Amino acid sequence: MQYKSLLTEVSAIADNASEKAHEIYITDFQIDFKADESPITAADLASHKIIVDALRELTPDIPVLSEEDADIPWEQRKQWRRFWLIDPIDGTKDFTQRTGEFTVNIALIEDGQPVLGVVTAPALNEAYWGAIGAGAFKRDSDGEIHRISVTEPKDTVLVVASKNHLNDDTKAFINKLGSHELVQAGSSLKFCRIAEGQAHIYPRLGPTCEWDTGAAHAVLAAAGGKVETLDGTPLKYGKEDVLNPFFVASGSWYRQDSQK
Structure with a gap:
């Protein structure tokens, strides 16, 4: 195609x-x-x-x-x-x-x-x-x-997150990243901000559905980024349950094992 x-x-x-x-x-x-x-x-x-x-x-x-x-x-x-x-x-x-x-x-x-x-x-x-x-x-x-295209953080990690979904698990995840700043963005624009290099990472430790993420995931992947579940596997689509597992969207610089 x-x-x-x-x-x-x-x-x-x-x-x-x-x-x-x-x-x-x-x-x-x-x-x-x-x-x-x-x-x-x-x-x-x-x-x-x-x-x-x-x-x-x-x-x-x-x-x-x-x-x-x-x-x-x-x-x-x-x-x-x-x-x-x-x-x-x-x-x-x-x-x-x-x-x-x-x-x-x-x-x-x-x-x-x-x-x-x-x-x-x-x-x-x-x-x-x-x-x-x-x-x-x-x-x-x-x-x-x-x-x-995505960019890598230098001294400060720019974390895109929603004020409405900043739960305790998300705060703990962000704190492990070290020096960081929060970048606000709504809806699927969070992925797009990473894709255009205006942010570096988006942890989503709350519920989403496949249609919430699919299009922006594709944009981010085409820009050199990735979206992975918390065990480091690619976020998948076309499941029986359309709910997504928790995931992290980022540039290729991020490794899941850095959070352990």
């Missing part, structure tokens, strides 16, 4: 979904709640429809799993060697609180790993994309496109 040409088409799909999401973002939108009490807005549903419809037209032979349509039986999903993994709006709380740090996420998963990803931040007017063999890129708020 030619990832480079596919990236162009998928980026256009993400931009279309982002434009619609932003149209809703600047209105007095209604907030509803799912059965698990997580928030949902018209932007989640509109973005989902735009992306899913476009991907099914672009690649009718590749199945799609979206957060907003996740009730696909495991008996069906376990047959998928390749599938699209979508989070129409990651950071719905950021959306509803109008922080601007919500994202639209599209990933292509092959054999348990994200091989292509697009992440857009509609309110920030930024976008990131990357794929195996194609590198990773950022389109900034001025529309300029830059190739991006």
Whole structure:
């Protein structure tokens, strides 16, 4: 599969979904709640429809799993060697609180790993994309496109973390890193900050789902980074349970055994 040409088409799909999401973002939108009490807005549903419809037209032979349509039986999903993994709006709380740090996420998963990803931040007017063999890129708020890559810490480790998820285990992990500074970022932008060299590591010792991480994981991997579980194995996708184990996203400089 030619990832480079596919990236162009998928980026256009993400931009279309982002434009619609932003149209809703600047209105007095209604907030509803799912059965698990997580928030949902018209932007989640509109973005989902735009992306899913476009991907099914672009690649009718590749199945799609979206957060907003996740009730696909495991008996069906376990047959998928390749599938699209979508989070129409990651950071719905950021959306509803109008922080601007919500994202639209599209990933292509092959054999348990994200091989292509697009992440857009509609309110920030930024976008990131990357794929195996194609590198990773950022389109900034001025529309300029830059190739991006991870960096290694010098004296201070820049740790990206969320104030909402800074639990005791995460604090203990961060303290073991030595001299560090916290870098705030919402939603999947945490991975992107590492991919563009603005942060070095993101420990997530709390619950996430596969669609929360897939697209940004692909961008980070294309930028030279990695996402590993706490035992040092690559974070995998296409599991029966869509919940991710705890993980650490970083540049290639980080080694899990340094925490022991």
